[in-house]
Amino acid sequence: MKICISSQGNTLDAQVDPRFGRCQYFLIVDTDTMEFEPVRNPNINASGGAGIQSGQVMADRQVTAVVTGNVGPNAFQALRAAGISVMKGTSGNIRQAIEQYKKGELKAIQGPTTGAMMAHGR
Amino acid sequence: MIISIASGKGGTGKTTVAVNLALSLHNVQFLDCDVEEPNAHLFLKPEIHSQNIATIPIPQVDEALCDYCGKCREICAYNAIAIFPGKENARGSVLVFPHLCHGCGGCSLFCPRSAISEIPREIGIIEQGYSGDIEFIHGKLNIGEIMSPPLIRQVKAYTNPEKTVIIDSPPGTSCPVIGSVRGSDFCILVTEPTPFGLYDMTLAVEVLEKLRIPFGVVINRSTIGNRSIDEYCRIKNIPILMHIPFEREIASLYSQGIPFVREKNEYRKKFHDIVRLSEIQQMVYRK
The missing domain is CATH 3.40.50.300 (P-loop containing nucleotide triphosphate hydrolases)
Known part of the structure; x- marks a missing residue:
């Protein structure tokens, strides 16, 4: 299964980035083989709609779940529309987050965890 | 002057x-x-x-006409549209974020299937x-x-x-x-x-x-x-x-x-x- 973890770096030892829309990297991981691909987030400096576009990246990459810290209302709406579940997991590094995900230890995020950050970089 | x-x-x-x-x-x-x-x-x-x-004109998408090609989201400079094609023949979805839209009209102009019309939205x-x-x-x-x-x-x-x-x-x-x-x-x-x-x-x-x-x-x-x-x-x-x-x-x-x-x-x-x-x-x- 393919999942994505918002990451501060481009390896499995990097820390989870608590932001979704403006995280440093998306680490796309195959949980069966532990193969991964780091994708530099193109939306870090978007003037607005970073969460929406990041949600779009998730849909284009066909991930089934996102592990992150916080998602804003727009990102949450986008991920829900794409049928992607959002899990909260910010303790530790990427490898640990994947393990926790596989063991079913992470909680699903049921709604936006932050207010709108729209036009943050305006 | x-x-x-x-x-x-x-x-x-x-x-x-x-x-x-x-x-x-x-x-x-x-x-x-x-x-x-x-x-x-x-x-x-x-x-x-x-x-x-x-008011500004914002897009209204007729999903019956939309084939989720994604042209509208490509043209949108303000990330106000997201397109999610459906998986395995399921219907996809189109999301419009009105607060991000500047009302430029690009999406409706470039939609190959004329699925986008414009409706006014009050801004002030x-x-x-x-x-x-x-x-x-x-x-x-x-x-x-x-x-x-x-x-x-x-x-x-x-x-x-x-x-x-x-x-x-x-x-x-x-x-x-x-x-x-x-x-x-x-x-x-x-x-x-x-x-x-x-x-x-x-x-x-x-x-x-x-x-x-x-x-x-x-x-x-x-x-x-x-x-x-x-x-x-x-x-x-x-x-x-x-x-x-x-x-x-x-x-x-x-x-x-x-x-x-x-x-x-x-x-x-x-x-x-x-x-x-x-x-x-x-x-x-x-x-």
């Missing part, structure tokens, strides 16, 4: 200068483009004659009236809206080139400011002699140089702080149009909503001179 008033830093006295300038001239049209917090009306106290709802109100013989127009952005440039454009559409048009711009150096000052014949930068005043003014100077708008500087509260603005202007060869001293009487009038030229007549001539100076600057600039 169109004269805009900008600053970089907020709270330096843009509205004070704009209002007093307007009251010192004849045949004036005043546009308050600081639509996020317009306040010139507190000083000019215009009688409002007309109110018009300002434009009020027009008179303060004495000054024609007064301002825009008020609705609470919660984040896109001021479309409303600023609609306020500026009232521009009457037969008059001396005074544009009170928002602070800063981003889109709302550029939208306000663009097309001006001259821009007055109002600043104060503090490190913040100087720093933010240098950013505004860069914007005006890029937009190729001639400009000069008014130093407000000039008798406190330091001499850094005078020094900067001397080095950069920027004309200083006026010094407004830090004076109790001016502050007191301001706090009562009274433009100080009403009580301090000598300033009318000084504001008049600013316009003369600006005309010279414009001629120099064109050469």
Whole structure:
């Protein structure tokens, strides 16, 4: 299964980035083989709609779940529309987050965890 | 002639200068483009004659026609549309984020299946009236809206080139400011002699140089702080149009909503001179 973890770096030892829309990297991981691909987030400096576009990246990459810290209302709406579940997991590094995900230890995020950050970089 | 008033830093006295300038001239049209917090009306106290709802066209997608090709989201510079094609023959979904839409119309224009129509969305109100013989127009952005440039454009559409048009711009150096000052014949930068005043003014100077708008500087509260603005202007060869001293009487009038030229007549001539100076600057600039 393919999942994505918002990451501060481009390896499995990097820390989870608590932001979704403006995280440093998306680490796309195959949980069966532990193969991964780091994708530099193109939306870090978007003037607005970073969460929406990041949600779009998730849909284009066909991930089934996102592990992150916080998602804003727009990102949450986008991920829900794409049928992607959002899990909260910010303790530790990427490898640990994947393990926790596989063991079913992470909680699903049921709604936006932050207010709108729209036009943050305006 | 169109004269805009900008600053970089907020709270330096843009509205004070704009209002007093307007009251010192004849045949004036005043546009308050600081639509996020317009306040010139507190000083000019215009009688409002007309109110018009300002709207922008936002996309409405007919999902029966949409094949989720994604052209609309590619064209959208503001990330206001997201497209999620359905998995394995399931219907996909299209999300429109109205608050991010600038109403440019690109998505409906480029939709290959004509699935996008446009519906108006209210973003604010434009009020027009008179303060004495000054024609007064301002825009008020609705609470919660984040896109001021479309409303600023609609306020500026009232521009009457037969008059001396005074544009009170928002602070800063981003889109709302550029939208306000663009097309001006001259821009007055109002600043104060503090490190913040100087720093933010240098950013505004860069914007005006890029937009190729001639400009000069008014130093407000000039008798406190330091001499850094005078020094900067001397080095950069920027004309200083006026010094407004830090004076109790001016502050007191301001706090009562009274433009100080009403009580301090000598300033009318000084504001008049600013316009003369600006005309010279414009001629120099064109050469």
